[in-house]
Amino acid sequence: MISIRGLSKSFNGTAVLDGIDLDIAAGERVVVIGPSGTGKSTLLRSLNFLDRPEEGLIRIGDVMLDAADASNAEILALRRRTAFVFQNYALFANRTAKENIMEALVTVQGVPKPDAERRALDVLAETGLADKADSYPASLSGGQQQRVGIGRAMALGAELMLFDEPTSALDPEWVGEVLDLMRRVAEHRQTMLIVTHEMQFAREIADRVLFMEGGRIVEQGPPEQIFGAPRDPRLQRFLKRLSQ
Amino acid sequence: MQGLDLEYMLGLVPVILGYVPLTLGMAAAAMVLALVLAALLAVERVFRVAWLDWAVVLFISFFRGTPLLVQLFLFYYGLPQVLSVLTSIDGVTAAIMGLTLHFSAYMAETIRAAILGVDRSQWEAAQSIGMTQSQMMRRIILPQAARVAAPTLVNYFIDMIKGTSLAFTLGVTEMMGAAQKEAAGSFLYFEAFLVVALIYWAMVELLSQGQAWLETQLNKAYAR
Ligand SMILES: Nc1ncnc2c1ncn2[C@@H]1O[C@H](COP(=O)(O)OP(=O)(O)OP(=O)(O)O)[C@@H](O)[C@H]1O
Ligand SMILES: [Mg+2]
Numbered sequence: 001m002i003s004i005r006g007l008s009k010s011f012n013g014t015a016v017l018d019g020i021d022l023d024i025a026a027g028e029r030v031v032v033i034g035p036s037g038t039g040k041s042t043l044l045r046s047l048n049f050l051d052r053p054e055e056g057l058i059r060i061g062d063v064m065l066d067a068a069d070a071s072n073a074e075i076l077a078l079r080r081r082t083a084f085v086f087q088n089y090a091l092f093a094n095r096t097a098k099e100n101i102m103e104a105l106v107t108v109q110g111v112p113k114p115d116a117e118r119r120a121l122d123v124l125a126e127t128g129l130a131d132k133a134d135s136y137p138a139s140l141s142g143g144q145q146q147r148v149g150i151g152r153a154m155a156l157g158a159e160l161m162l163f164d165e166p167t168s169a170l171d172p173e174w175v176g177e178v179l180d181l182m183r184r185v186a187e188h189r190q191t192m193l194i195v196t197h198e199m200q201f202a203r204e205i206a207d208r209v210l211f212m213e214g215g216r217i218v219e220q221g222p223p224e225q226i227f228g229a230p231r232d233p234r235l236q237r238f239l240k241r242l243s244q
Numbered sequence: 245m246q247g248l249d250l251e252y253m254l255g256l257v258p259v260i261l262g263y264v265p266l267t268l269g270m271a272a273a274a275m276v277l278a279l280v281l282a283a284l285l286a287v288e289r290v291f292r293v294a295w296l297d298w299a300v301v302l303f304i305s306f307f308r309g310t311p312l313l314v315q316l317f318l319f320y321y322g323l324p325q326v327l328s329v330l331t332s333i334d335g336v337t338a339a340i341m342g343l344t345l346h347f348s349a350y351m352a353e354t355i356r357a358a359i360l361g362v363d364r365s366q367w368e369a370a371q372s373i374g375m376t377q378s379q380m381m382r383r384i385i386l387p388q389a390a391r392v393a394a395p396t397l398v399n400y401f402i403d404m405i406k407g408t409s410l411a412f413t414l415g416v417t418e419m420m421g422a423a424q425k426e427a428a429g430s431f432l433y434f435e436a437f438l439v440v441a442l443i444y445w446a447m448v449e450l451l452s453q454g455q456a457w458l459e460t461q462l463n464k465a466y467a468r
Contacts (some may be wrong), residue, residue: 048372079374090365093466094387104373107383136466157374
């Protein structure tokens with residue numbers, strides 16, 4: 001169970017997140033859509049403290065913190081309940097595919113190396129990259145890198161997986177394989193919060209869709225409602241622009 | 245002009261070569277110490293630990309802003325007058341200390357730039373999986389920075405080797421000192437110092453070859 005109350009963040013005095021309230025049930029798949037610059041990335045990054053929110057209560061599983069006075073220990077604990085999949089993959093350049101997945105297990109979770117290695121190889125097999133275990137990111141295609149990135153997040157066993165436009169940086173030919181892998185992740189009843197511009201995919205995978213604008217959640221509901229019968233004029237305009 | 249006394253030079257080569265281990269030893273010791281110190285200084289400069297930052301800035305500025313020879317004289321001849329613990333310090337130790345402090349200031353700047361050059365995504369990925377700052381630095385950032393900084397650091401090592409000749413001015417009998425003593429007997433100063441120059445040149449050439457090899461290895465790393 002994830003619960004967020006009054007999450008706020010500003011950059012240079014401009015509010016980018018304006019008091020976000022959000023509850024996500026275990027196993028729920030929530031997709032965030034909205035125009036550029038409305039704080040979608042900032043929302044995800046704040047939940048991982050890559051951006052530090054100024055205010056708000058965040059509760060993920062047994063970790064609960066108040067953003068206004070979060071200690072380092074609390075921030076680390078929160079990060080260990082979340083896994084982040086980056087738009088630009090952000091694989092460790094000095095680690096092979098296998099080592100990228102092992103890194104958090106060994107260094108952060110203290111899993112013994114042989115166990116971590118076995119887990120990493122299992123995950124790689126699931127991402128379809130078993131034969132790339134010993135390759136460095138620089139020698140992988142964008143799609144392969146992103147699949148390792150998702151594998152790295154999967155291996156963490158995190159309460160919440162955050163995806164920030166995981167296919168936006170990919171050549172169109174690689175988008176399909178990454179979306180397929182995300183469907184596989186969803187089948188595990190993994191709780192997911194996904195920012196994406198792939199509306200077809202959103203419609204199909206989401207239990208709930210959030211439409212954000214100006215740092216607020218303007219409208220939310222099941223995909224049939226959001227895409228089929230949008231109420232807020234801003235959402236209607238956004239969808240209309242997309243379909244043109 | 246008289247011709248070079250080649251025979252004298254050839255005879256001198258093994259004598260001077262006998263001092264190469266001392267030269268390389270001083271340089272290697274100073275290099276190891278300077279690397280450790282420089283990495284610490286660089287990390288401090290990146291994170292700017294409030295009360296420490298001004299001291300580190302001052303340290304780097306001083307050791308970059310004054311000549312190595314002056315620093316060596318300060319340590320060896322000057323400090324013992326102020327700090328009695330240093331009275332027993334010998335020339336070799338003083339030279340190693342001086343080289344360490346002097347070059348760590350330069351190397352800190354190189355390492356700092358390399359750290360700041362590591363892509364932002366690497367920092368964020370490390371943070372996102374819950375690494376502590378020291379885990380992030382040791383396992384992800386510093387190894388990648390080291391790869392970028394290595395060729396420049398080897399350059400400083402070469403400068404350091406040449407810098408050990410200044411230990412001569414602290415009364416250490418190293419390659420220069422030995423040549424000076426030899427020449428004092430034979431009066432063949434040109435030959436003696438030419439031998440020293442040639443041996444330095446050969447050592448630096450060898451290292452430059454090693455540096456080129458290192459660079460190709462580093463370029464290949466992480467690419468398989
Ligand atoms: N580090 C930063 N410093 C200053 N401003 C920032 C920073 N990060 C984001 N912003 C600003 O905050 C606002 C929201 O950015 P954010 O990246 O969250 O938008 P987004 O909804 O993810 O947009 P996009 O669809 O383009 O990715 C933007 O106006 C952006 O310019
Ligand atoms: Mg974004």
